[in-house]
Amino acid sequence: MANSRRDKADSYTLRAHREGYPARSVYKLEEINNTHKLIKPGDSVLDVGAAPGSWTLFTHRELIKGKGRIVSVDLNPLRLDPVPSTVIEITGDAFSKENRARLVELGPYDCIISDAAPMTTGNRTVDTTRSEWLAENVVYLAEEQLREHGNLVIKIFQGGGQEQILKTMRTLFAKAKAFKPKACRDDSFEIYLIGLDRKPRA
Ligand SMILES: C[S@@+](CC[C@H](N)C(=O)[O-])C[C@H]1O[C@@H](n2cnc3c(N)ncnc32)[C@H](O)[C@@H]1O
Structure with a gap:
């Protein structure tokens, strides 16, 4: 009982290792895709904050x-x-002038997935503010570079202005919601914001 949190972490980590993925985070994307059907064969996908590469490989x-x-x-x-x-x-940096221009050059995309997270400092206010900044920038990129009917997934630390970001996402997508995959560690304060079916541009 006392070990359940660690046991869960270990089982996902061991499974990732067995299946050839560099990080256990792969099972978050698997669950998000199983429940929301984001990506299909042939799609053009942008993965922001992709290293070490489990989401990309999956x-x-x-x-x-x-x-x-x-x-x-x-x-x-x-x-x-x-x-x-x-x-x-x-x-x-995905949002440096040069790299952002390259991402635009390679767009548009059918789906944008972002598991990007700042280096945590242990100061919750600093960490959530940085996470919010990353999430907002991914939404701006999606606004510009996501095709009509495209989908979006963004990680954000809870407390980091997710309601405001969801509000913006509701103007861009037919549906937008927060989702916490079971594969997230029990003590993690991350959550994913999902935008489904990008509306046509005005
Ligand atoms: C939790 S890891 C992503 C794990 C990845 N989804 C996987 O499955 O392997 C978060 C990543 O966000 C990246 N990151 C943070 N800020 C970034 C930025 N401004 N531009 C690009 N990557 C960034 C970090 O370098 C880190 O590798």
């Missing part, structure tokens, strides 16, 4: 099934060997 293997394209951007390089054939990797 998208390649199980969602686009080797067809389509994944643009994966992170401050750190992917830890995938080999990097899948559908992947265009960009290493650096």
